Every structure is written in C-alpha cells, then in structure tokens.
Amino acid sequence: MANQGNKGFFTRLQNVDRRVLFVLIFASVIVPLFFPLKLPVPVTPETREFFEAVEAIPDSSIVMLPFDFWPSTLAETEPMAVVGLRHLFRKNCYVVGLSNVGMGGPSIADRLLDSIGGEFGKTYGIDYVNLGYKANYQAVMLGMGERIEDIFPTDHRGTPLSEIPLMRRVPNYDSVSFIFVVSDNVAVDYWVGLVNSRFGVPMGAGVTAVMAPKSLSFVQANQLVGLMGGMKGCAEYENLLGYPARATRGMDSQSIIHLLIVLFIVMGNVGYFAAKRKAKVEG
Amino acid sequence: MKTRIPVAVAFLSGFLMIVAFFGSGEWLSMLTNEALRYMTIVAGFSLLLGVVSITQVSWGVVRKRGEDWPYKIILLIALAAMTGFGVLQGITGGTVFEWLFDKIQKPMMATMFSVLAFYIASAAYRAFRARTVEASILLVTAIIVMIGRVPMGQYIYEDLPSVANWIMMFPNVAVQRGIIIGAALGAASMSLRIILGIERTYMGRG
Known part of the structure; x- marks a missing residue:
C-alpha cells in the first residue's frame, strides 16, 4: 500500500483496491432495498x-x-x-x-x-x-x-x-x-x-x-x-x-450497480489513457 | 463385437429419430415413443453411474489421504444423507430431503452464484480497457446496453432504452443467429458422423 502511494494519481485510478469495490457493490444492493427510489420501469x-x-x-x-x-x-x-x-x-x-x-x-x-x-x-x-x-x-x-x-x-x-x-x-x-x-x-x-x-x-x-x-x-x-x-x-x-413484486423491488439495486460498474470501467479507462499519455510525454 | 453393437444401436436410434421427425404413422409413433421411454431410462441409469463414479473417486482420495480429502468426506456424507432420506422418505414437501435441500443446498448454490456479481464487477473494472478499435466498440456498446436496460437509463438520456433495444434486437441478434446456425450445422454433422459410425470417440476409442 505504501508503494502504491508513490504511484501517480492515474495509476491509482486503475488500481482501486477490490475490497473497496466489493463494499460499494454490497451497499448498492442493500441500501435501495431499504430506501427504494421507486423508479418507473420502461417496458421493452x-x-x-x-x-x-x-x-x-x-x-x-x-x-x-x-x-x-x-x-x-x-x-x-x-x-x-x-x-x-x-x-x-x-x-x-x-x-x-x-x-x-x-x-x-x-x-x-x-x-x-x-x-x-x-x-x-x-x-x-x-x-x-x-x-x-x-x-x-x-x-x-x-x-x-x-x-x-x-x-x-x-x-x-x-x-x-x-x-x-x-x-x-x-x-x-x-x-x-x-x-x-x-x-x-x-x-x-x-x-x-x-x-x-x-x-x-x-x-x-x-x-x-x-x-x-x-x-x-x-x-x-x-x-x-x-x-x-x-x-x-x-x-x-x-x-x-x-x-x-420482488423483481420490481430489485430494479433500484440493479440500476445503481450498473451505474457503479460503468463508473468504475470509465474510471479505469481514464486512468489507463492518462497514464499512457503521461508516460509518452515523459519519454 | 464391442464396437459393432454400439454402432448398430447408435445407427438404428438415430435413423429412427430422423424418420420419426419427418414421417408419420401409428407404428412409427409407437416405435418412437418406446425409444424415447428407453432414452429416459438410460439417462436415469447414467445419473446412477455418475453417483457410483463420484463415490469411487472420492472414497479413493479419502483412503489415500489425497488432496482435499476432508472435503471428500463431507461430499460422501452429504451424498449418503440426501440419497438415504430421499429413498427412505421421498422427496416431496415436508420430508427431511426437502428440508436439507431448502435450508442447506439452495442457499449455498444461490450464495455461490451471487458472489459472481462481485467478481464480475472487479474483473470488468480491471480488464475492460479500450486498447483497440474493436475493444472500444465493445466497451461503448456494453455501456449503452448496461445503462439503457435499467430504469435509471431513461433519466440519463430519454432515448437510451430505445438505442439499447435496437442494439439487442439487430446487431446482437444478427451475431447470435450466426452462432446458432453455425452450432446447429456442427451438431448436425457430428450427429451424422455418429449415426454412420464414423465418429466413435463416445465409445472411448477413435
């Protein structure tokens, strides 16, 4: 962890501890079950x-x-x-x-x-x-x-x-x-x-x-x-x-988890490209 | 003889099924139904064979104190308990078998499957990088579908669900259909090879 502290911000953006991600996923499932957003469900x-x-x-x-x-x-x-x-x-x-x-x-x-x-x-x-x-x-x-x-x-x-x-x-x-x-x-x-x-x-x-x-x-x-x-x-x-019923109640959790995963994917990619660019600039 | 009889059985069974699919008639229907009953009976015995095999393998590991032998003991106890209660008392509601299934096996299987969500999220975050044009297309498409297929999607952009549906119904279905047709052609050619006795690896030989 100390070694990670020396790494650049963009490198750290790509290497968030997976336990942090696990806790966020867990919270994204549990919290909406107690505090539902009640988002309307568009029908396919x-x-x-x-x-x-x-x-x-x-x-x-x-x-x-x-x-x-x-x-x-x-x-x-x-x-x-x-x-x-x-x-x-x-x-x-x-x-x-x-x-x-x-x-x-x-x-x-x-x-x-x-x-x-x-x-x-x-x-x-x-x-x-x-x-x-x-x-x-x-x-x-x-x-x-x-x-x-x-x-x-x-x-x-x-x-x-x-x-x-x-x-x-x-x-x-x-x-x-x-x-x-x-x-x-x-x-x-x-x-x-x-x-x-x-x-x-x-x-x-x-x-x-x-x-x-x-x-x-x-x-x-x-x-x-x-x-x-x-x-x-x-x-x-x-x-x-x-x-x-149950599936409708699960929709809020699913919405937040999908958003969270997309956020992390985007974050990982931003970190990847920024770190790559920085390395190129520094030669 | 060891080869000829299984090849003859495979040929007759396969031929009968093909004729039954395209043909009609009372005798054909009777024959097919009898063959299908035999198939369910043979499949039942193959399950039994699986139970015997896993018992032999696990018992062998326990006797030799091989790798993970304590887990094999748990497996054998669980196997004996489920089989014993199932045979003695039945498997319908209110039996011990049902209780074991509902209270132990079902939660364990659901837990194993749920844990996947954590690993998928972690793997997607670490591995999903737009390194090439193809990977970038996949990435953008995945994000549109992931967001567009959940209720939150329409709040982010009103037409996102329609775009996600279009991706699912056209580019996705086109690819899926290609895969299905390819797999079906492969299965048909493999079936023909088995029926004609060309493919014999199912007998444990080439």
Missing part, C-alpha cells in the same frame, strides 16, 4: 409481446409451465415463475408444471405451485399439477408430444396420471394452448427447436439476463411469442400485470 417490446400473448390465451386454457432452472438462479427465475403463475391463475388457466432440472426443479415447482395456487384458491390435481422430473430433456420434450403418461407415469407425488383429473384431459401437446418456459439453461433452445417447431405449440420464455441476447433471436423469428429477459424483464411483466 419483447416483454409486452409476451404479456399480450399470455393475455390473449382464452380463459380456462391448459398451459404448461416448465420450471427449468437451478436453485442458484432463483433470485432471477423465481419471480418469473411467480408472475407467470399469477397471470395464468388469474385467467383461470390450468397449469401443468414440470422440470427438466433434476436438482431442485421439482421441489421448487411444488412450492411455487402450491403457494401461488393457494393465493387463487386452486386445487392440486384439478387446477394444477406437478409432473416432476425425468432425465434426458430432449426425450422428455419429444415423448410428451406423443403421450405424456408414457414419460411421466406418475406425478411428482407418486400419483398415477390416470388418477389425476387434470391430466386425464391432457394426453399430449394437442391439449396444451401455451407453454410458459422459465429457464436458466439451454433447455429453452430445445423447447423452441423440438416442441415449437415440431408440434407447433406457441410459447414464451422467461430467461436469465445472460441468456436473453441469444433468446431474442427466437423472438425475432416468431418461435417465441415474447421474452422476459432477466430481472428487468420480470419487473416489466410484474408492472404490466399490476403485481409489482
């Missing part, structure tokens, strides 16, 4: 299209909602599944949940379906069901196009599908009006490539922010009706639905 076209497509599904339709995400991305993906379920249950849609992620997917699905289903007075087996997990998602997605019961003989709770009233009405994708994918991995590509292209089921997706740039190409090709990209996309959807 792809989220609006997604919302409008779900809104256009006839009430009481059967909708599939794959919970294709790992527990590690819950901060981003759980609010997406929650807002999707609220929208679908508000329209009295019947929800068939499943997961292509073995570790955690089915239990997260169970918890969210029960909790949001409970908010709307829905009953397991009649209004919604959780099929659980089966390995090899390509085979699962294709197999459900022929006969869901062949792939999932029982639901997540071990009840045979033939004994579940809702599933008696859903032999395969022919009965499904829409697929509301929530994913943090490549599964969304397979939903598009295998299910939308082959069986023609309309679908939209909520994906993590790092996946959004790739998934936007499916939106432009009309393979996805719309997209919720990351927490921001979810906040937009929450506001369109009129249920501002």
Whole structure:
C-alpha cells in the first residue's frame, strides 16, 4: 500500500483496491432495498409481446409451465415463475408444471405451485399439477408430444396420471394452448427447436439476463411469442400485470450497480489513457 | 463385437429419430415413443453411474489421504444423507430431503452464484480497457446496453432504452443467429458422423 502511494494519481485510478469495490457493490444492493427510489420501469417490446400473448390465451386454457432452472438462479427465475403463475391463475388457466432440472426443479415447482395456487384458491390435481422430473430433456420434450403418461407415469407425488383429473384431459401437446418456459439453461433452445417447431405449440420464455441476447433471436423469428429477459424483464411483466413484486423491488439495486460498474470501467479507462499519455510525454 | 453393437444401436436410434421427425404413422409413433421411454431410462441409469463414479473417486482420495480429502468426506456424507432420506422418505414437501435441500443446498448454490456479481464487477473494472478499435466498440456498446436496460437509463438520456433495444434486437441478434446456425450445422454433422459410425470417440476409442 505504501508503494502504491508513490504511484501517480492515474495509476491509482486503475488500481482501486477490490475490497473497496466489493463494499460499494454490497451497499448498492442493500441500501435501495431499504430506501427504494421507486423508479418507473420502461417496458421493452419483447416483454409486452409476451404479456399480450399470455393475455390473449382464452380463459380456462391448459398451459404448461416448465420450471427449468437451478436453485442458484432463483433470485432471477423465481419471480418469473411467480408472475407467470399469477397471470395464468388469474385467467383461470390450468397449469401443468414440470422440470427438466433434476436438482431442485421439482421441489421448487411444488412450492411455487402450491403457494401461488393457494393465493387463487386452486386445487392440486384439478387446477394444477406437478409432473416432476425425468432425465434426458430432449426425450422428455419429444415423448410428451406423443403421450405424456408414457414419460411421466406418475406425478411428482407418486400419483398415477390416470388418477389425476387434470391430466386425464391432457394426453399430449394437442391439449396444451401455451407453454410458459422459465429457464436458466439451454433447455429453452430445445423447447423452441423440438416442441415449437415440431408440434407447433406457441410459447414464451422467461430467461436469465445472460441468456436473453441469444433468446431474442427466437423472438425475432416468431418461435417465441415474447421474452422476459432477466430481472428487468420480470419487473416489466410484474408492472404490466399490476403485481409489482420482488423483481420490481430489485430494479433500484440493479440500476445503481450498473451505474457503479460503468463508473468504475470509465474510471479505469481514464486512468489507463492518462497514464499512457503521461508516460509518452515523459519519454 | 464391442464396437459393432454400439454402432448398430447408435445407427438404428438415430435413423429412427430422423424418420420419426419427418414421417408419420401409428407404428412409427409407437416405435418412437418406446425409444424415447428407453432414452429416459438410460439417462436415469447414467445419473446412477455418475453417483457410483463420484463415490469411487472420492472414497479413493479419502483412503489415500489425497488432496482435499476432508472435503471428500463431507461430499460422501452429504451424498449418503440426501440419497438415504430421499429413498427412505421421498422427496416431496415436508420430508427431511426437502428440508436439507431448502435450508442447506439452495442457499449455498444461490450464495455461490451471487458472489459472481462481485467478481464480475472487479474483473470488468480491471480488464475492460479500450486498447483497440474493436475493444472500444465493445466497451461503448456494453455501456449503452448496461445503462439503457435499467430504469435509471431513461433519466440519463430519454432515448437510451430505445438505442439499447435496437442494439439487442439487430446487431446482437444478427451475431447470435450466426452462432446458432453455425452450432446447429456442427451438431448436425457430428450427429451424422455418429449415426454412420464414423465418429466413435463416445465409445472411448477413435
């Protein structure tokens, strides 16, 4: 540190102690949660299209909602599944949940379906069901196009599908009006490539922010009706639905963190160019 | 025989899937569905194989007191606990498995992922320098998108969200589509090589 004191201002600008940055990041996440700025969330076209497509599904339709995400991305993906379920249950849609992620997917699905289903007075087996997990998602997605019961003989709770009233009405994708994918991995590509292209089921997706740039190409090709990209996309959807919740609360933190990172990047570059110029002048 | 049977199985499975994708008919549908059921069963066994493999490797390290052996003990205990409670009591709500998952595994995974934010910020600050024209374009684009995609963006400049959306929908999608098409062509050619028995590295030999 003493050595650093001798360095020029511009060199120091490039070498701020990372612990300082960590503390600032931490504060940027925490402080806005206690003192929200309540910034309005502008809506992107792809989220609006997604919302409008779900809104256009006839009430009481059967909708599939794959919970294709790992527990590690819950901060981003759980609010997406929650807002999707609220929208679908508000329209009295019947929800068939499943997961292509073995570790955690089915239990997260169970918890969210029960909790949001409970908010709307829905009953397991009649209004919604959780099929659980089966390995090899390509085979699962294709197999459900022929006969869901062949792939999932029982639901997540071990009840045979033939004994579940809702599933008696859903032999395969022919009965499904829409697929509301929530994913943090490549599964969304397979939903598009295998299910939308082959069986023609309309679908939209909520994906993590790092996946959004790739998934936007499916939106432009009309393979996805719309997209919720990351927490921001979810906040937009929450506001369109009129249920501002966790994602909306996270927007202030995200705004400040993005600004902070940009500030540090600019600072680093100013220091880099100024130090370079100074070195050149000094010969 | 060791090679011929797997190659024949790969050929028949691949051929069946291609025919099923483009064709139709009751017998074909029945055959495909049966094949897909087999695929999920085989995938289930491959998970089991993974569990056996990690147990063998970890146990070997513990016995020889190899590198990080105490962590391997924790791994084996966790594996045994989750498997044991899962098999004995089930994995639905209210079980010990569910409790372990909710209270231990889920927070740990979320924590690991959250820590990334700190490292990404630090790495961006240290490594993101406009050293070349390409790096400068990337830098400017990244800043526009980072600011334009958060609510604060429109306060800084009203049209910033529109510019960020344009970048995402056009230059970004054009590049992404190129990558997707390239990867799909690569996957298709690799699949053909496997189906025709040219590519045999999946059997552990060339």
